[in-house]
Amino acid sequence: MSERSGRRRWWALGALAVGVLVVAVAAALVWEGVLWPNRLAADGYDVRGVDVSAYQGKIDWPVLAAQDLDFAFIKATEGSSHVDERFAASWAGAQETDLLVGAYHFLSFESPGAGQAAHLIEQVPATPGTLPPVVDVEYYGDFAADPPSVTELRGILDPMLDALEEHYGAPPIIYTTQEVREVYLGAEYDRYPLWIRSVALTPEVPRRVWEFWQYSDRDVLDGYAGEETHIDMNVFDGSLEDLRALAL
Template sequence: MGAQRVGRRRWLRWTAAALAASVLVVGVLALLVWNGVLWPNRFLASGYDVRGVDVSSYQGDIDWPVLADEDIDFAFIKATEGSSHVDERFAANWDGALATDLVVGAYHFLSFESPGETQAANMIEQVPATPGTLPPVVDAEYYAGFAADPPSVAELRAILDPLLADLEEHYGAPPILYTTQEFRERFLGDDYDDHPLWIRAVALTPDVPRHEWEFWQYSDRDVLDGYSGEETHIDMNVFDGSLEELQALTLD
């Protein structure tokens, strides 16, 4: 009986040590992922030659020549949101990015709370239709309490459709649609396939077939040189094509 008790104590000590080690390993891995040191999609995205970032005021003051040297080819810059909000860093970012050899575009964050026509007017007022820049982007995703209480498909499209139409008329090209896989399935389906698709999938490759998307946001946890804002991470993206094909998407 004594030998059994000793053996049981050893087993319990070994089990406790193994569990503690496992918890430590999991904790370290989680910390590395959270800080962007490890990211599952980096390997999956490494087969694409054309890479880029998307930025907003959260990245703070951007040194565009430094950021442009970080093995990237394009940059999307937040311009507007809803019918009146303008990103406080947009003008500086737009001018700074255009002074580099990056292919540059601007994006508008879709609001579910104001008409599409006034949202389009907000973006048009801020973003010049500059030849050689990418078509405007409409970022359509859940935000705030709308994730739990979203609009209906009809309500969403009543805002989105005139927004897209007015932007296409002004810029002369179909706007790019940025969205998540869940949002696309629920609200968009294949009814907007005449718009280039920028899909967010930061855990694995997109569920959307590769031939259906042009841009893939594969990470929101990268760290590059060239910016100093409250957000230390930066979003990374790839384009499914060559640099020449990306440039062919730009405005005339």
């Protein structure tokens, strides 16, 4: 090998090493929430909020709310029997702030929708001024590899949506991923407010089709002390007055 060839090889190896280091550092910064691909696009929206569950632990709601937030969704229930252990405290605490507050239910593919609706209704009061309840529809566990059919999922989801709308007097919000929306939710579901999860890129679903966009699950804010150090961040496609108009 000539001296010139040797230098070229070392330059190539050095450039490769630098490239690997840059990628590793960028990945670490994304993981820690320092960098986030969607943050620049999300900065174009004025109305911002979080969604929380027991994983964030005890929340100091005045501290959390003071960080340029306008709304918060709190996990209430899952399936036909599970209640989030922090729901009652978070529901009460959040309403002592200026935040617009709503509750969400994680849909189970393993129990009837009417029973799941009754479970949510039992836990979440129809308080005027709060946001409509959310039904979180996404794959979980073994269903990621072996999902239910369209008929099976709609057979659970539809009775739940109907019961919630009758009880709360407003169409529930549907939270879902782009994949689940494409597979299961046709145009007849467009009358429900849509909360779309897209944490890697901006949503493929056009604006004015979705109302809420979860753009990050790696942010870090002050005011909570649970086992999960990160918190989900969202924006609303509209003004604060538009968001208030959605409330019960």
